[in-house]
Amino acid sequence: MALRRWIPPAVLEAVGSVLPDRFQRFEVVSNWDDAERRCIGYEQSTIQTHNPTAAANGEKDHRPTSRDLQFIAAVGICLASSRPGPPVRVLDFGGAFGHYFDVAVSAFPNLSWEWAVVETPGLVSLTAGPKAQASISWTSDLDVKLGERWDFVLASGSLHCVPDPMGVLAKLAGIAPYVLLTRLPLWPLDHHLPAVQRLSRWDQGGAYPLWFFSEAVFLEEVGAIGEVVLRFDVPEDTARIAGHRNTYTGMLIRTKDSS
Numbered sequence: 001m002a003l004r005r006w007i008p009p010a011v012l013e014a015v016g017s018v019l020p021d022r023f024q025r026f027e028v029v030s031n032w033d034d035a036e037r038r039c040i041g042y043e044q045s046t047i048q049t050h051n052p053t054a055a056a057n058g059e060k061d062h063r064p065t066s067r068d069l070q071f072i073a074a075v076g077i078c079l080a081s082s083r084p085g086p087p088v089r090v091l092d093f094g095g096a097f098g099h100y101f102d103v104a105v106s107a108f109p110n111l112s113w114e115w116a117v118v119e120t121p122g123l124v125s126l127t128a129g130p131k132a133q134a135s136i137s138w139t140s141d142l143d144v145k146l147g148e149r150w151d152f153v154l155a156s157g158s159l160h161c162v163p164d165p166m167g168v169l170a171k172l173a174g175i176a177p178y179v180l181l182t183r184l185p186l187w188p189l190d191h192h193l194p195a196v197q198r199l200s201r202w203d204q205g206g207a208y209p210l211w212f213f214s215e216a217v218f219l220e221e222v223g224a225i226g227e228v229v230l231r232f233d234v235p236e237d238t239a240r241i242a243g244h245r246n247t248y249t250g251m252l253i254r255t256k257d258s259s
């Protein structure tokens with residue numbers, strides 16, 4: 001909304017914090033099933049807001065963000081340490097239209113890639129035409145991809161969207177020496193909190209369930225699968241929920257599976 005540009009952030013924050021629950025972008029709910037009951041879910045939200053131009057362009061028409069630079073740094077660490085490939089095999093969980101594939105191709109022009117995006121069936125169907133290339137593919141069958149070895153697993157903004165994030169993380173950590181988790185909502189809480197995220201305060205249509213992770217519990221769980229070798233803030237992603245406004249987190253994990 002253009003008005004946002006003219007209103008000082010502190011005023012927006014103060015006004016936003018006193019709006020009723022139904023106008024909050026993030027709302028705490030009692031459990032995951034409750035969150036699912038209250039919204040149309042990620043798949044329908046994506047389809048509703050799907051932008052065909054973004055799919056056709058592979059979302060290339062934008063300036064680099066800190067997310068892109070952090071991704072490049074993490075891949076750089078993985079490449080320097082384990083010298084994978086060719087091709088470098090990447091499993092991109094919740095990778096949407098494959099934006100980070102484009103970033104990788106631009107940032108490391110001397111490498112070849114075999115890139116698999118695991119997405120919801122709805123999103124996979126949207127990717128069928130526009131971006132078909134030999135080195136990137138889409139599937140909704142995570143189990144098949146878990147049966148293969150990968151050099152690098154990426155889960156950007158997706159782990160907190162699934163009902164059993166820690167179960168998924170344990171599986172992802174078992175198939176690659178490096179896992180990059182980014183756009184993670186880590187909060188000063190004592191347990192993981194289920195919530196609903198609305199795409200807009202004013203349009204109650206698009207919404208999906210998500211987790212806000214207890215930072216302490218999450219780090220303990222990550223400790224069981226590997227070691228965090230790089231940790232950073234993701235300044236583009238912030239939220240206010242459960243009495244805290246926080247910036248999301250990224251972390252590169254060297255898994256216990258690395259040999």
Ligand SMILES: C[S@@+](CC[C@H](N)C(=O)[O-])C[C@H]1O[C@@H](n2cnc3c(N)ncnc32)[C@H](O)[C@@H]1O
Nearest residue numbers: 042094095096118119120123156157158161162
């Ligand atoms: C916040 S978006 C992040 C997209 C992209 N990775 C990025 O960082 O810009 C979350 C993505 O997770 C996907 N997603 C949600 N549930 C999923 C599931 N069960 N399996 C695979 N992907 C899922 C959504 O379709 C969506 O593309």
